[in-house]
Amino acid sequence: MSCPARHWLARHVAGSLDGGPLEYVRFHLAEMKCEWCQANVDDLERLESETDLEPLLERVGQSTLQFLRSRTRP
Numbered sequence: 001m002s003c004p005a006r007h008w009l010a011r012h013v014a015g016s017l018d019g020g021p022l023e024y025v026r027f028h029l030a031e032m033k034c035e036w037c038q039a040n041v042d043d044l045e046r047l048e049s050e051t052d053l054e055p056l057l058e059r060v061g062q063s064t065l066q067f068l069r070s071r072t073r074p
Contacts, residue, residue, distance in 0.1 A: 003037050004028060006044075007060040013044040014053045 004025050011017040012025045028034055029041065047053065 003034060006040055007057070009037060009040050010044050010053055010056055010060070013041060013048055014057065016057070 004021075008017065008021060008025055012022065017025060029037055044053065047056075
């Protein structure tokens with residue numbers, strides 16, 4: 001199983017992840033006990049306590065839209 005992207009972990013920390021993605025992230029952290037992803041979660045939780053994660057999520061969303069649009073335009 002591959003690791004979820006950092007933005008999925010950020011959404012998990014922010015509490016805005018649901019459905020299948022939430023179940024996968026929980027499984028990956030709790031059952032697979034991925035040390036790399038747990039380190040990312042620890043870092044994101046530290047960031048959340050220092051700042052709001054919303055700007056990070058907004059930037060990820062914007063860059064994703066830009067990428068997808070660049071792939072669909074002729």
